[in-house]
Amino acid sequence: MTDIVGFSEHLLRELAPQVLGAVVRKQGDFAAAEDAVQEALIVAASKWPHEGVPDNPRAWLIQVAHRRLLDNVRAEAARRRRETDLLAEEQDAHLPAPDSDHEPEREDTLLLLFMCCHPALTRSSAVALTLRAVGGLTTAEIARAFLVPEATMAQRISRAKQLIKKSGESFRMPSALERDERLEAVLHVLYLIFNEGYTSSGSSLARVDLSSEAIRLTRAVQQLLPEDAEVAGLLALMLLTDARRAARSDAEGELIPLDRQDRSLWDQQAIQFGVELISRTLSRGEIGSYQLQAAIAALHDEAARAEDTDWPQILGLYGLLLRITENNPMVRLNHAVAAAMVQGPNAGLALLAPLAEDPRTANHHRLFAVRAHLLERAGDLAAAVRDYHAAAERTTSTPERNYLLLSAKRCRH
Amino acid sequence: MKFMLMMNAPRGDGDYGVKDWSEQDFKAHIGFMKTLNQDLKAEGVFVGGEGLAPPGQARLVRAGKGGAPEVTDGPFAEAKEFLAGYWILDVDSPEQAYAIAARISAAPGPGGRPMNMAVEVRQVMSAPSV
Numbered sequence: 156m157t158d159i160v161g162f163s164e165h166l167l168r169e170l171a172p173q174v175l176g177a178v179v180r181k182q183g184d185f186a187a188a189e190d191a192v193q194e195a196l197i198v199a200a201s202k203w204p205h206e207g208v209p210d211n212p213r214a215w216l217i218q219v220a221h222r223r224l225l226d227n228v229r230a231e232a233a234r235r236r237r238e239t240d241l242l243a244e245e246q247d248a249h250l251p252a253p254d255s256d257h258e259p260e261r262e263d264t265l266l267l268l269f270m271c272c273h274p275a276l277t278r279s280s281a282v283a284l285t286l287r288a289v290g291g292l293t294t295a296e297i298a299r300a301f302l303v304p305e306a307t308m309a310q311r312i313s314r315a316k317q318l319i320k321k322s323g324e325s326f327r328m329p330s331a332l333e334r335d336e337r338l339e340a341v342l343h344v345l346y347l348i349f350n351e352g353y354t355s356s357g358s359s360l361a362r363v364d365l366s367s368e369a370i371r372l373t374r375a376v377q378q379l380l381p382e383d384a385e386v387a388g389l390l391a392l393m394l395l396t397d398a399r400r401a402a403r404s405d406a407e408g409e410l411i412p413l414d415r416q417d418r419s420l421w422d423q424q425a426i427q428f429g430v431e432l433i434s435r436t437l438s439r440g441e442i443g444s445y446q447l448q449a450a451i452a453a454l455h456d457e458a459a460r461a462e463d464t465d466w467p468q469i470l471g472l473y474g475l476l477l478r479i480t481e482n483n484p485m486v487r488l489n490h491a492v493a494a495a496m497v498q499g500p501n502a503g504l505a506l507l508a509p510l511a512e513d514p515r516t517a518n519h520h521r522l523f524a525v526r527a528h529l530l531e532r533a534g535d536l537a538a539a540v541r542d543y544h545a546a547a548e549r550t551t552s553t554p555e556r557n558y559l560l561l562s563a564k565r566c567r568h
Numbered sequence: 569m570k571f572m573l574m575m576n577a578p579r580g581d582g583d584y585g586v587k588d589w590s591e592q593d594f595k596a597h598i599g600f601m602k603t604l605n606q607d608l609k610a611e612g613v614f615v616g617g618e619g620l621a622p623p624g625q626a627r628l629v630r631a632g633k634g635g636a637p638e639v640t641d642g643p644f645a646e647a648k649e650f651l652a653g654y655w656i657l658d659v660d661s662p663e664q665a666y667a668i669a670a671r672i673s674a675a676p677g678p679g680g681r682p683m684n685m686a687v688e689v690r691q692v693m694s695a696p697s698v
Binding site: 407408409544547548549551553556557560561563564565568 | 595598622625
C-alpha cells in the first residue's frame with residue numbers, strides 16, 4: 156500500500172510539468188492552467204492509491220485538468236453572464252478537446268521553469284511557484300517544508316501568478332540573451348531550494364525533502380540541456396554536497412564540521428556520479444562558478460581522511476572562483492581558509508584583514524567564525540574565543556550558534 | 569485556551585550569559601530544551617514557538633517621514649535580560665500554562681542548577697465564548 160502511494164506520488168511529480176505544459180499550450184492562461192493541474196494532481200493523489208494508476212496517467216491528468224479548467228471557466232462565465240449576458244457555451248467552444256496522447260513537448264519543462272523564475276518575482280515566490288508548477292508538490296507540502304501556514308503559502312503562489320500575468324509573459328522560448336539570464340535565475344532558484352533543504356536541521360518525516368526535490372529538478376534540466384556546463388556543474392555540486400548529509404550532524408542535531416565527519420557515512424555512489432559528471436564537464440573548457448564549486452566539493456569528497464585533502468588544488472580553484480565572481484567576499488573567506496591549509500594560519504589571517512574593512516563582510520558572522528578558527532590554529536586562544544563569541548552573537552542559525560559557543564568553550568580548556 | 573510564554577534569559581556580559589558556562593552545562597541545557605519541545609508536542613499542547621536571534625541584532629522601527637522606516641538599535645543595550653524565545657500553547661487552564669512555564673524556568677544552568685528564568689505568561693485573545 157505505501158509502495159503504491161509512494162509510486163503514484165513519484166509519478167505525479169514527474170508528470171506535473173508535462174501535464175501543465177500541455178494544458179498551457181492549449182489554453183494559454185498559465186495561472187488558470189496551473190490551478191487546474193494542481194486540482195487534477197490532488198484528485199489523482201487520492202484516487203490512484205485505491206483505484207490503481209490509469210493506463211495512460213499523463214492523458215488522464217490532462218483530461219481531468221481540462222475538465223477542471225472548463226468548470227472554472229463556466230463558473231466564471233456564469234458570473235459574468237449575469238452582467239453581460241455572455242454565453243458559457245461560447246467559452247466552451249474555445250476549449251479544445253483533450254487529445255489522446257502525443258509526445259510531451261521537450262521544452263515545456265524549461266518554459267515552465269523560465270516562467271516560474273520570472274524577474275518580477277521575489278526569490279521566495281519563485282521558489283514556491285517552481286516547487287508547485289514544475290515540482291508537482293501540493294501547496295500544503297510546500298507550506299510544511301518552509302514551516303509557514305498553508306494559507307500564507309497559497310497566497311504567495313497566487314500573488315506570484317498574478318504578477319506573471321500582469322507582466323504579459325507568453326508561453327514561448329525567450330530570445331537567446333534573455334534565455335541565458337533566465338537560465339541563471341532558474342539555477343539560482345534550484346540552488347536555493349537545495350540549500351533550504353540542506354541547512355534546515357531537525358528533519359521531520361512530515362516534511363518534503365527539499366534537497367532531493369532540488370536534485371530531481373536539476374537532473375531534469377540537465378537532461379534537457381546536456382550541453383550546458385553550468386547546469387551540469389550545479390547538479391554535480393548538489394550531489395557531491397548531499398553525499399555528506401548523513402555525516403553532517405550528530406544524533407542531537409549538532410553540526411559536525413567537514414574535518415571531523417565520519418567519512419564512512421558518505422554516499423559513495425553519489426560521489427562517484429558527481430565526480431564523473433564534473434570531470435566530464437570541466438574537460439569541455441567553459442568554466443563557471445557552479446562547476447568550480449563542484450570541483451572543490453569533489454576534492455573534499457575524494458579524500459579518504461581529512462588530512463588527505465588536496466588543499467593546494469582547492470586553493471587554486473578558489474583563486475579561479477575569485478576571478479570569475481569578481482572577488483565575491485564570501486569566496487574570499489573560503490579562499491583564506493584554503494590558503495591557511497596550504498600556507499599556515501597566518502597566511503589565511505592576512506587574507507582576512509581586508510574583509511574586516513569591507514562593509515559587506517565587516518559584521519558578518521562568517522568572517523568572525525573563520526577568523527576564530529584560524530586564530531585557534533595559530534594558538535591565539537584568547538582572540539579565538541572572542542571571535543567565536545562574536546560569531547555566535549551574529550549567526551541566526553541555532554545549530555551553528557551552538558557549534559560556535561562550544562568551539563569557544565573548547566579553546567578555554 | 570491559548571497562552572504565549574515568553575522566556576527571558578540573563579544577558580551576561582555580552583549577548584549570551586551562556587558564554588561563561590562549561591561545555592557540559594551548555595550541552596545539558598540544549599538537551600533539556602530539545603526534550604521539552606518534544607514533550608510539549610507529545611502532550612498535544614504545542615501550537616508554535618521559536619528561538620530568537622541574539623538581541624544585538626534587534627532593531628526598533630517607527631514610521632518616519634512619508635511612512636519610511638526609521639530604524640534604531642534595539643532597546644536592549646542596558647537590559648539585564650532579553651527575550652530569548654517564545655511558545656504558544658493550547659491548554660485547558662491558566663494553571664496548566666503556569667505549570668509549563670515553571671518547567672521552562674527550571675531549565676538547567678551552570679552546575680546543572682535551575683536557572684529560574686522569568687517566563688512571562690500571557691493569554692492570547694480569542695473569539696467570545698458562546
